[in-house]
Amino acid sequence: MRSIMTTVALFLLLFGSAHAEGIRVDVKKTATCGCCQAWVDHLKKSGMQVTTENMATGTLARFKRKHGVKPAYQACHTGRVAGYTIEGHVPAKEIASLLKQRPDAIGLSVPGMPMGSPGMEYGTERDAYDVLLLKKDGSTEVFASYKAKP
Numbered sequence: 001m002r003s004i005m006t007t008v009a010l011f012l013l014l015f016g017s018a019h020a021e022g023i024r025v026d027v028k029k030t031a032t033c034g035c036c037q038a039w040v041d042h043l044k045k046s047g048m049q050v051t052t053e054n055m056a057t058g059t060l061a062r063f064k065r066k067h068g069v070k071p072a073y074q075a076c077h078t079g080r081v082a083g084y085t086i087e088g089h090v091p092a093k094e095i096a097s098l099l100k101q102r103p104d105a106i107g108l109s110v111p112g113m114p115m116g117s118p119g120m121e122y123g124t125e126r127d128a129y130d131v132l133l134l135k136k137d138g139s140t141e142v143f144a145s146y147k148a149k150p
């Protein structure tokens with residue numbers, strides 16, 4: 001019985017992450033950014049295909065500006081997926097739902113580097129944080145909210 005349950009759980013796990021298969025994310029980061037790499041690993045674990053390129057800080061800053069990320073919404077790394085910009089520690093699940101919804105927008109951002117966001121793990125603790133939808137008119141909307149965990 002137990003092995004059947006395990007098989008079912010495994011199947012659900014594989015099937016559940018199937019939507020992330022085929023999603024290709026191109027990530028720009030600096031060479032020494034450990035949390036950027038941890039976020040890349042989080043995306044890969046969800047089934048996404050990730051390419052990375054290391055840039056000098058100034059080049060990365062220009063890349064962010066070029067792809068619509070204002071200073072207030074910047075974090076460490078910047079990803080590009082299907083024409084959208086993904087700034088900072090955005091959960092893979094939110095990238096998948098962005099691609100499902102396909103809003104007319106610049107992309108998603110988790111400004112700063114909230115503790116407990118993917119790639120910023122610190123035990124099981126988590127600060128409350130929002131995933132913002134960056135809109136083309138310069139405004140933002142809350143795309144998803146994550147509650148604090150003690």
Ligand SMILES: [Cu+2]
Pocket residue numbers: 035036075076077089113119
């Ligand atoms: Cu970071």
